[in-house]
Amino acid sequence: MSTVAQAQPAADRRRWLRSTRLQDAALALAVIVPEAFFFGDPVAPGTTWRKQLELVALCVPEFLALLYRRRLPVPAFAVVWAVAVCADLLTITTDFQFTPYFGVLVALYTLARDGGRSTGLAALAGALVPAGLAVWYTFDQLAVPGYRTAALIAGIAFYLPVTAATWGVGVWGRAVAEAAERDRRELARARDAVRHERTQIARELHDIVANAVAVMVLQAEAARAAGPAALPPGADDALGRIEEVGRGAMGELRRLLRLLRTADATVEAGAGRxxxxxxxxxxxxxxxxxxxxxxxxxxxxxxxxxxxxxxxxxxxxxxxxxxxxxxxxxxxxxxxxxxxxxxxxxxxxxxxxxxxxxxxxxxxxxxxxxxxxxxxxxxxxxxxxxxxxxxxxxxxxxxxxxxxxxxxxx
CATH class of the missing domain: 3.30.565.10 (Histidine kinase-like ATPase, C-terminal domain)
Incomplete structure (x- = not known):
């Protein structure tokens, strides 16, 4: 097997590992699996298979939403938000225990980064709904009597800063991306301006300098063609030098014009070495x-x-x-x-x-x-x-x- 044939599968593997879809799938799994065990009890003693199926039924749409969060940030957030609210309501009204929130944070970050300002603010307000339900569940059903106020404060102190920080990081990422895009546009405009200017300079050099040098050389050739008898002593050698210098100048001008009309070339890179x-x-x-x-x-x-x-x-x-x-x-x-x-x-x-x-x-x-x-x-x-x-x-x-x-x- 040739070296090229051996290198191709390795390159394909690297390209597959760098794919955005694979990265999103890995992130979705890294969010949902800890979320299921941190906010739920799938393997706790007494957990029935019905509760485990309900947990899986809620995790699957959340996984799919996080998988497509880059392409469809608003629908992805809506699905993750609906899953979190449904799970919280089931937890509050039944014996089902699952209050997911990690996926909401990831979808909130994506929407704050990739969406507009108003969309990000709406997502921030929406994220507080499942957070409030989770805090209420802890306050109403899990807190020991006499410690409910402490449980309420602890819940708010956990969910509110985490949510605000996630939204803030997303907004900052959007600002950075917009600044980078502005820089790219400015650079593209500057390159276009430089390219236009170089083309204009090349045109002027050709129309003025190159034509003038060409006429000079042709006139020297015509004077020498008249014969030595028609020229003063030493004029033939002087005209020969004029021809030589003029032809050299034309060669330099040709190289310079090629460089000026090449968008990304620098003049010094090939100016006759x-x-x-x-x-x-x-x-x-x-x-x-x-x-x-x-x-x-x-x-x-x-x-x-x-x-x-x-x-x-x-x-x-x-x-x-x-x-x-x-x-x-x-x-x-x-x-x-x-x-x-x-x-x-x-x-x-x-x-x-x-x-x-x-x-x-x-x-x-x-x-x-x-x-x-x-x-x-x-x-x-x-x-x-x-x-x-x-x-x-x-x-x-x-x-x-x-x-x-x-x-x-x-």
Whole structure:
């Protein structure tokens, strides 16, 4: 017999043991059997078979009612209540002795939890009827003369708090269930809102950014197709780099659009799997733009979680891109990575390039450093940016692994 065939019966048994019907049947038996022996005398000396059959005849409908109490809480309470009242009346008027109340408490709890407020209050008032009959029976027929008042007080002190506490626990359970349902609805609405927002962002990225990049790449291809004779010296290489960067950007955009249109995916989960190991290609692209970039690494590189590694890469990417846009060609920058108890990153430029008068500012969205601050703060790190001598400095520290409970910025 295969392992799968052996595991199937075990899974079926576990599913059967976890079934709600079996749990309700076990609870009904756990209520009725002690109830029959605590409030009745089925095996007491002198008990006839007729009394035992009457006891069974009252217990069977109570068992069935408790079995279906989840699905039909109001009819279940009505049946259990009727059984208790009939048993009390028979006990008071005949020699039959059975004053059940445990089943009433279970049905009361279920109705207070699953029913409305008015229904629960009506059930509470109804439960006091069999309780009062049981107290009266004890006061009238069981109490020794001279101790009836004590028996009356004892009966009230037993039935009233137990009944009120059972009803209160049911009401509390209803409140908890309603709060959980409200939370589920709020979460569902929030997820729908996030899904709608992500879809809208994906649409805007496609319609604006992706189309603009595609047009840029196509125009570079068309200019190169005109032939080297129609281009100034060095323009062919520059257009080739534009095509290469544009195609890479289109690849990143395609991945980002897929992620944004996937309801439960996170952007960081598949954003190209970038990390510090990819810095060489990034810095080479910056060098081709006319900026001299040196990379200095101190310490022994440690393993980083993907999210931290991506954050470190994005930080260096944003910093050196800013050098290219704002300091301009001819500037010099240094990227320093220091591995110790934390990961320290620093990008410093000398500001000695040929600053762009208009395009540099036009190419900036104004949100790059804000995004860096949010990324670093998410992992409990620190970011420092500002002028440094004649240039600019971006420095950050990141933990070697994400903090257990990252605190979102702001």
């Amino acid at each position: 970038r990390g510090l190991a990819d810095l060489a290609a990034l810095l080479e692209g910056v060098r081709q733009a006319g900026v001299t970039v040196d990379l200095e690494v101190r310490g022994t590189p440690a393993h980083l979680d993907d999210s931290v590694d991506l954050t470190a890469y994005r930080l260096v990417q944003e910093a050196v891109t800013n050098v290219t846009k704002h300091a301009g060609p001819g500037s010099r920058a240094v990227v320093r990575i220091d591995w110790s108890d934390v990961l320290s990153l620093e990008v410093v430029d000398d500001g000695a390039g040929r600053p762009r008068t208009g395009p540099g500012r036009a190419l900036s969205t104004g949100h790059g450093l804000l995004g860096l601050a949010e990324r670093v703060a998410l992992f409990g790190g620190e970011l420092t940016v500002g002028p440094y001598h004649d240039g600019f400095r971006v420095a950050a520290t990141l933990p070697l692994s994400p903090t257990p409970d990252p605190v979102p910025p702001g």
